[in-house]
Amino acid sequence: MAQTAIFxxxxxxxxxxxxxxxxxxxxxxxxxDHLFKxxxxxxxxxxxxxxxxxxxxxxxxxxxxxxxxxxxxxxRPFYLLTSGKSNSLAASMEILSYLRQNHFxxxxxxxxxxxxxxxxxxxxxxxxxxxxxxxxxxxxxxxxSDWLISSYADYGIVxxxxxxxxxxxxxxxxxxxxxxxxxxxxSESSDREMIRKSLPGANRIYxxxxxxxDKQQLQGLTLRCFDLLNTVKNTGCxxxxxxxxxxxxxxxxxxxxxxxxxxxIQSITGLSGFQANPSAIDPETGxxxxxxxxIPLNMxxxxxxxxxxxxxxxxxxxxxxxxxxxxxxxxxxxxxxxxIAEGTLVRNQSKPDLCRTQQVIQLSDKSQVSYFLxxxxxxxxxxxxxxxxxxxxxxxx
Numbered sequence: 001m002a003q004t005a006i007f008x009x010x011x012x013x014x015x016x017x018x019x020x021x022x023x024x025x026x027x028x029x030x031x032x033d034h035l036f037k038x039x040x041x042x043x044x045x046x047x048x049x050x051x052x053x054x055x056x057x058x059x060x061x062x063x064x065x066x067x068x069x070x071x072x073x074x075x076r077p078f079y080l081l082t083s084g085k086s087n088s089l090a091a092s093m094e095i096l097s098y099l100r101q102n103h104f105x106x107x108x109x110x111x112x113x114x115x116x117x118x119x120x121x122x123x124x125x126x127x128x129x130x131x132x133x134x135x136x137x138x139x140x141x142x143x144x145s146d147w148l149i150s151s152y153a154d155y156g157i158v159x160x161x162x163x164x165x166x167x168x169x170x171x172x173x174x175x176x177x178x179x180x181x182x183x184x185x186x187s188e189s190s191d192r193e194m195i196r197k198s199l200p201g202a203n204r205i206y207x208x209x210x211x212x213x214d215k216q217q218l219q220g221l222t223l224r225c226f227d228l229l230n231t232v233k234n235t236g237c238x239x240x241x242x243x244x245x246x247x248x249x250x251x252x253x254x255x256x257x258x259x260x261x262x263x264x265i266q267s268i269t270g271l272s273g274f275q276a277n278p279s280a281i282d283p284e285t286g287x288x289x290x291x292x293x294x295i296p297l298n299m300x301x302x303x304x305x306x307x308x309x310x311x312x313x314x315x316x317x318x319x320x321x322x323x324x325x326x327x328x329x330x331x332x333x334x335x336x337x338x339x340i341a342e343g344t345l346v347r348n349q350s351k352p353d354l355c356r357t358q359q360v361i362q363l364s365d366k367s368q369v370s371y372f373l374x375x376x377x378x379x380x381x382x383x384x385x386x387x388x389x390x391x392x393x394x395x396x397x
Contacts, residue, residue, distance in 0.1 A: 002035040003048035003124050006081065010039070011058035014086055019055055026083045029113040032120055041066060045074030049120070049127045051109070052080050057087025060094045071104065076130075078106035079123065081116070126394045129268035134163030138263060139216055141209075142171035142224025144254035151378045153256035153333035161335050164263065166256065167216060171227055177208040178232055188238070190305045195315055198234055199305075202315040205232070206239035213248060220249025222259040228314075235314030237294035238305075244272045244296030251275050251380075252294065257333040258380040265329060265384055268391050272296035273329070273382035274321070278372055279354055286366025287346075290383060291355040295319035299385070309355045318356040320348045326361060327388045330381045331396070337377055338396050340389050341368045359383065 006027070010019055027034070035047065044050055052063075070078070078099055082088040092108045099106045109119050144151055155166045186203040190196045205228065209221065221243075225236035236252070243250035249266055251259040252275055262273040276290035293308050293316035300319035308314040328341045343363040350358060361383070363369060 002033045003128060004032060004034045004051060004120060005037050005043075005047035005049070006034050006051045006053050007037045007041055007044060008039055008053045008055055009059035009062050009091075011056045011062070013058055014056045019086070022083065022085050023053070023055060026085070030117045030120070031113075032117055041070065041073075044070055045076070048131060049124045050074060050076070050079065051120070052078060054080050054082045054088045054092045054095065055086065057091045059088075059091050060098070063095045064098065067098075067102075076127065078104065079109055080106060081109045081120075084110060122391065122394060125268060125391060129264070129395055130163070132267040133263065136162075136164045136219045136263065137167050137217055138164055138249065138259055139167045139169045139212065139218045139221035140254060140256055140259075141169045141174055141212070141221055142227055142254055144222075144256060145224055145226055148253060148255055148378065151255050151257050151333060151380070153260065154335075157334050158260065162260070162264070164260070167218065169212060169216060169221075171224060174208055174212060174223075175231055177211050178204050181207050181211075188305070192305070194313075195305045195307065198307075198313065198315050199238075201232060201234040202236075202238040205234060205236050206242050209236075209239050209243060209250075213243075218248070220251075220259060220263055222251035222254050222256055224254040225252050226310075229308075229311050233313060235293070235308040235311070235316065237308060237317050238315045241294045241297050241303075241317045241319075245298035252292065253380070255378070255380050257331055257378060258382060260333070260335075261329055261331050261382045264331065264392070264395060265382060265388075268395050269384060269386070269388055271384050271386070272299050273384050274299055274357070274359070275380050275382055276355075276357070276359065277379040277381070279358070281369055281372055283369050283373065284366075286343075286363040286369050288361050288363065288369065288372070289349075289354075289358060290361060290381070291358045293317065293355045293357065295321070295357045306356045316356040318350055321345060321359065322385065323347065324385065325387050327384050327386060327392070328361065328363075328381050329384065329388075329392055330377045332377045335396075338392075339371055339377055339381070340392050341365065341371075342387050342389050345383075345385075
């Protein structure tokens with residue numbers, strides 16, 4: 001099914017048959033799958049991407065007459081497609097100027113067919129990701145950890161800009177759910193007795209979180225996981241690793257901005273993200289060591305169990321991700337700032353004095369290291385395989 005709908009603006013002064021012929025040639029040159037709506041704007045805004053094809057000049061007044069109706073149908077930017085024929089580019093510029101004067105965003109999509117096609121396909125992905133996030137419910141289980149003093153989130157702005165609803169879930173809800181779940185023999189095992197004894201409890205945490213996800217109708221969560229150390233003498237590392245691999249966003253330490261970053265990534269790339277913090281930075285080379293005690297199981301080539309680093313109990317995950325291109329990403333809790341850097345995972349390591357999953361990443365632009373030392377967005381950042389900078393920049397516009 002076509003994700004892009006094309007609506008048209010055409011002046012009555014132009015010959016309809018001639019305009020239709022030019023339209024066909026132009027759209028054929030793009031080679032995009034689309035639904036041609038013509039001048040019928042009845043379902044404008046209901047498609048993944050809604051393009052307004054300004055086919056001729058003299059259409060500015062027609063758009064102005066439609067403007068009130070269109071802005072009620074959609075709050076997304078106005079995308080004006082134009083071939084440049086019959087003064088359509090000039091008309092598009094006048095329309096975009098009108099939109100800017102009225103504090104609405106928009107863009108003229110114009111250029112060589114190859115550029116227009118690539119731009120439309122990128123916008124399809126971005127708008128598709130936004131539709132996936134719209135109405136999404138993400139749980140905040142317990143409050144953010146006490147040490148995350150800058151990792152707050154503005155619930156209202158998150159709802160307004162991303163369409164994501166943040167749902168507070170008291171920590172006691174999780175603890176009561178864990179207590180009500182009988183302990184079962186897990187499918188996982190370990191040669192180390194301490195870890196083997198911790199696996200049933202770690203899986204009870206997983207099953208309790210799945211129960212909360214189902215009851216609260218959540219698409220993801222962040223967990224104040226360190227509270228589990230004293231209450232149930234275990235960790236959430238295994239549970240979060242499994243939940244992420246099942247398609248739920250699952251973050252650590254109640255870090256809401258990190259969870260939002262993971263959700264944005266998942267929506268636009270379909271990938272899970274590794275939440276980690278820098279443990280060492282070389283400002284001269286641009287090399288950064290990231291580490292954390294859990295990683296989505298679907299991100300790694302292999303993994304092994306260890307204890308949680310800080311506490312020495314429970315079940316931590318030491319995962320080994322395939323070396324190669326990566327992107328490091330983070331948004332602030334009010335979505336006013338972001339950080340995006342591409343780089344290369346040069347090696348995984350397993351030093352005993354760090355959180356269990358450890359990745360050494362070389363930033364492509366080593367000057368971006370200064371961000372971490374002068375103006376970071378909290379300490380946790382999200383790592384994903386591949387180069388996604390352009391898509392992430394686009395979705396944050």
